[in-house]
Amino acid sequence: MDAGFYLQLLLNGIVIGVIYALVAMGLSLIFGVLEIVNFAHGEFYMLGAMLAYFLTMNMGLGYAATVVVVTAVAVCLGYVLYEALLASLEGGGFERSILLTLGLSMVLQNGAVFLFTTTPRMVQTSQSYVNLVVGDVRVSLMRVFALALGLLAFGALYLILYGTRIGRAMRGVAQNRDAALMVGIDPRAVSRLAVAIGIGLSGLAGAALAPVYAVHPLMGFSFVFKAFAIIIIGGLGNVAGAAVAAVALGMLESVIGGFLPLVMVDALVFSSMIAMLLLRPQGLFGRGVRV
Amino acid sequence: MMPGWLRGLLVLLGVAGLFAVPRITGNEYVLALGVSFAMFSVLSGGLNLVYGYTGLLSFAQVGFFGIGGYTSALLVTERGWPLEAGAACGGALAALVGLVIGYSSLRLSRHAFAIVSLSFAFLCMIVARDWVSLTRGAMGIPGLPVPVLHLPGWSWRLSRPADFYYLLMGFAVIAQAVIYLVVTSRLGRAMRAIKLNEALAQSQGISPLSYKLLALALSAFLAGVVGGLFVFYLTIVDPSIFDFYYTETMLIMVIIGGPGSFWGVLGASAVLAALPDLLRFTTDLRMVLYGAVLIAAMLVFPGGVGGWLQRRALRRWRRPRLAAP
Amino acid sequence: MRRMRLAVAVAALAALAHSGFAQSQEGPILIGASIPLTGGVSMFGQHSRWGAELAAAEANAKGGVLGRKIEIDFQDNRCNPAEAVKSVTQMLAEKKYVAIFDGLCSSAALAIMPLVERAGIPFVVANASATSIAERSGVGGNKWTFKVNPTDASMLDALVGWLDKEGKAGNIAFLGEDSDFGRAGSTGLENALKKRNLKLAGVDFFQKGNADFTPVLTKIKARKPGLLALYAVDADFQNAIRQWYGLGGGVPLTGRVLVDQVPKEIMESGFLDGTTSVQPYDPSVDTPGNKAFVEAFRKLHNVPPILVSFESYEAMKVLIDAIRRAGKADPAAIRDALVTTKMPSMLGTVIDFDDHNLAHNNAIILTIKGGKVVVLGMSKT
Numbered sequence: 001m002d003a004g005f006y007l008q009l010l011l012n013g014i015v016i017g018v019i020y021a022l023v024a025m026g027l028s029l030i031f032g033v034l035e036i037v038n039f040a041h042g043e044f045y046m047l048g049a050m051l052a053y054f055l056t057m058n059m060g061l062g063y064a065a066t067v068v069v070v071t072a073v074a075v076c077l078g079y080v081l082y083e084a085l086l087a088s089l090e091g092g093g094f095e096r097s098i099l100l101t102l103g104l105s106m107v108l109q110n111g112a113v114f115l116f117t118t119t120p121r122m123v124q125t126s127q128s129y130v131n132l133v134v135g136d137v138r139v140s141l142m143r144v145f146a147l148a149l150g151l152l153a154f155g156a157l158y159l160i161l162y163g164t165r166i167g168r169a170m171r172g173v174a175q176n177r178d179a180a181l182m183v184g185i186d187p188r189a190v191s192r193l194a195v196a197i198g199i200g201l202s203g204l205a206g207a208a209l210a211p212v213y214a215v216h217p218l219m220g221f222s223f224v225f226k227a228f229a230i231i232i233i234g235g236l237g238n239v240a241g242a243a244v245a246a247v248a249l250g251m252l253e254s255v256i257g258g259f260l261p262l263v264m265v266d267a268l269v270f271s272s273m274i275a276m277l278l279l280r281p282q283g284l285f286g287r288g289v290r291v
Numbered sequence: 292m293m294p295g296w297l298r299g300l301l302v303l304l305g306v307a308g309l310f311a312v313p314r315i316t317g318n319e320y321v322l323a324l325g326v327s328f329a330m331f332s333v334l335s336g337g338l339n340l341v342y343g344y345t346g347l348l349s350f351a352q353v354g355f356f357g358i359g360g361y362t363s364a365l366l367v368t369e370r371g372w373p374l375e376a377g378a379a380c381g382g383a384l385a386a387l388v389g390l391v392i393g394y395s396s397l398r399l400s401r402h403a404f405a406i407v408s409l410s411f412a413f414l415c416m417i418v419a420r421d422w423v424s425l426t427r428g429a430m431g432i433p434g435l436p437v438p439v440l441h442l443p444g445w446s447w448r449l450s451r452p453a454d455f456y457y458l459l460m461g462f463a464v465i466a467q468a469v470i471y472l473v474v475t476s477r478l479g480r481a482m483r484a485i486k487l488n489e490a491l492a493q494s495q496g497i498s499p500l501s502y503k504l505l506a507l508a509l510s511a512f513l514a515g516v517v518g519g520l521f522v523f524y525l526t527i528v529d530p531s532i533f534d535f536y537y538t539e540t541m542l543i544m545v546i547i548g549g550p551g552s553f554w555g556v557l558g559a560s561a562v563l564a565a566l567p568d569l570l571r572f573t574t575d576l577r578m579v580l581y582g583a584v585l586i587a588a589m590l591v592f593p594g595g596v597g598g599w600l601q602r603r604a605l606r607r608w609r610r611p612r613l614a615a616p
Numbered sequence: 617m618r619r620m621r622l623a624v625a626v627a628a629l630a631a632l633a634h635s636g637f638a639q640s641q642e643g644p645i646l647i648g649a650s651i652p653l654t655g656g657v658s659m660f661g662q663h664s665r666w667g668a669e670l671a672a673a674e675a676n677a678k679g680g681v682l683g684r685k686i687e688i689d690f691q692d693n694r695c696n697p698a699e700a701v702k703s704v705t706q707m708l709a710e711k712k713y714v715a716i717f718d719g720l721c722s723s724a725a726l727a728i729m730p731l732v733e734r735a736g737i738p739f740v741v742a743n744a745s746a747t748s749i750a751e752r753s754g755v756g757g758n759k760w761t762f763k764v765n766p767t768d769a770s771m772l773d774a775l776v777g778w779l780d781k782e783g784k785a786g787n788i789a790f791l792g793e794d795s796d797f798g799r800a801g802s803t804g805l806e807n808a809l810k811k812r813n814l815k816l817a818g819v820d821f822f823q824k825g826n827a828d829f830t831p832v833l834t835k836i837k838a839r840k841p842g843l844l845a846l847y848a849v850d851a852d853f854q855n856a857i858r859q860w861y862g863l864g865g866g867v868p869l870t871g872r873v874l875v876d877q878v879p880k881e882i883m884e885s886g887f888l889d890g891t892t893s894v895q896p897y898d899p900s901v902d903t904p905g906n907k908a909f910v911e912a913f914r915k916l917h918n919v920p921p922i923l924v925s926f927e928s929y930e931a932m933k934v935l936i937d938a939i940r941r942a943g944k945a946d947p948a949a950i951r952d953a954l955v956t957t958k959m960p961s962m963l964g965t966v967i968d969f970d971d972h973n974l975a976h977n978n979a980i981i982l983t984i985k986g987g988k989v990v991v992l993g994m995s996k997t
Binding site: 019122139255 | 654656657658659794820821822826827828832835838850851854855858861862863881882885
Binding site for chain 2: 037085088089094095096098099100102103104105106107108109110111114225228229232236261263266267270271273274277278281
């Protein structure tokens, strides 16, 4: 095996990891601020990709504009989701939040199957089949776009969380809810924004990946369970931890997948999550599952 | 509140009625619905024990069901074991696995348990599909033979649908009786105390972990046995026994019936196992409707039908005292 | 409202209890189909339905069979044996159907087989691929099950024979979904190669719904196989083919490749030239029967037929032909008529069943040359 082979595996892994991170960071943010596990997170990724498909292929919108529109719509959906469903759960139990969002996921997923059938749809742009080639290493242009969008989102999220008042408030709530209340942070405003950002990231992921993967109603389902594993490995509620764990997992999967059977890789993700819970329940980067 | 003897009589009549069904009608579809009800009542009853009474949200039930199914099918076909031994072994293995995942994750928190139970169910599916030398992979094990049940002094060849109806209904009645005895005994009260306030229960000398594990192991055992019996009715076991759809259906039964309400969940299992089929309810949108019901239940009706009845009874019980100052 | 619903339920129960003698001699002849209408493979269920309905509509347009119309009732089985048993038991209990149709998924079909045997009603399998279905049918035990589509084993044997002639069978890597479709593909290829003292160069399985194939494709590319046997359908196929193109795999495909679903851009680029695929059907087959079928199908549904639509169409035609020859709408008579089936297929052969109640229609060997699909030939399975 030559160096090109390993480089190719690493490059694939980075792209996969950043894609995971886009979904997992939002999930982690929502858990951190609201202590809610959002089962429907993958469905918003699916809806984002579906919307991107209809905007580009049916309405003839350009790809860049599509990404902006989809993300904006997803942010609005996040607001609605919080106000309509999640606000009433505030402090009202982890199990209820799982069941509620599971119900939402069933509605969205099966509703999408009913409306659009499971036929895969492909977003075709003029760049769809353009590849970048350096020596033996190849990557398709749309994957590079997705990677760039992902990194852009990392940066934006970092700026919000560390550079703005509301971001600091968000981190405050995530670290210690009671203390944050005591210093006068409005938990409702913070929660609303956290959900909006989380769902927005999910929608962005959908728009970024619509030209990379086939778009269909079941695409969010398998994705979100991997994201669960990632936020546990990264430390529940720890957004940066989730990002690091996602990229690490993507690269690990790719490198291992280069040698071992692919299904072993899937089993590996879940077993490493269970092992993590047993050995280091606070996750790799702290702030563990709290009772 | 109806008097105890009346309730007992009603239950006896109900059970007698269920067992009389194959004598009244030879309609195999009615029997199939009965089998489906018996299976789901055990699964949702076990889930109710774990979630409704003890407060642990579990997605692992379908995993136990499948483990029981595979174990029993393999032992009977490959080792020539009798059905009862295969199914019991399936139940025992499911209970053991339940103890392992329960013990490892419950030391941390209920949250960890919920997520581990979900991953466990997915791992089961992967093993069933891809550990071909053990489970024969995606093809499953088709053509399971007509099993023979050896009871003391009597061996029973289960060749007709009515036989499976009697078998599964009989097991469901036993399982429900066990669950009922548990939830109405001191055990059940301790479980409810843990659900309501774990710290308080602990201060009263209740060890939460052992009660949680007991509930989990019992529900896993029952699910495993019912899986071990059910696959012979189907004559095939394949990875779709771990279908997430079963988990969703069980959850809906518990939520609509009311977590922590024995009769509520039993009633919901009966209604949901039979009614959608009887009404030829549109399959396209059934899961959408189930999801909407789940959302609505969590928002406005968290106690389910059982919880609502209980609240009403409680209000009636309280009223005279409040009226007389 | 609640009372009304209860009344409906009671009425439904009562109707069920009395439906035993409902078989009318005047109304339409009813066929019961159990296929996935919901769940992950509902798209195939839809195509099976369209294919079967077209066959029935054509028969009805010619005045029906035995002077009566053909009607098909479709019940959902989610591709799950438990649901298949429930749906078929329901149809059998109503006693108004003359035959059961399809199942679509192997596990569902296998679970239906004991039911139809007990009820004494013919069961025509159109799409399920497991070899165990035919092994258990006819002289294998179940006299009521008939499988119209060829098994993977026989099709792949034809394909490997073709590849071996051109000296290309020696270095095939396999990548398939971990379902009955993928497993049947890998064992079928392995057995066909073993007969010629050859082996697969590598076997990989993926989980259905897997979106990113780049790790495993990179691994396969580094092994430098001569051909890649790709067993993926639907979204998985689209993802795998695009990523294989993105990685510059540079190796043509083989196996049961869905050549009609390759994106136009990839096809026209010539990237897949040299691909050799075997299928029970391809819409481009140049026979008058197929041209008429494709046109009629397109007119109704705006999409070209796929393999599943074709298999259900021809299997339904086989069944209707048997009902006609039976001379009466009686399950046992129809079974006896099925045994002696001799129906011309639109693929140019005559469909008849062997002693395992398995038909041996032609398999089509396709290749991609200069960015176009070319039918290399047909081979009896």
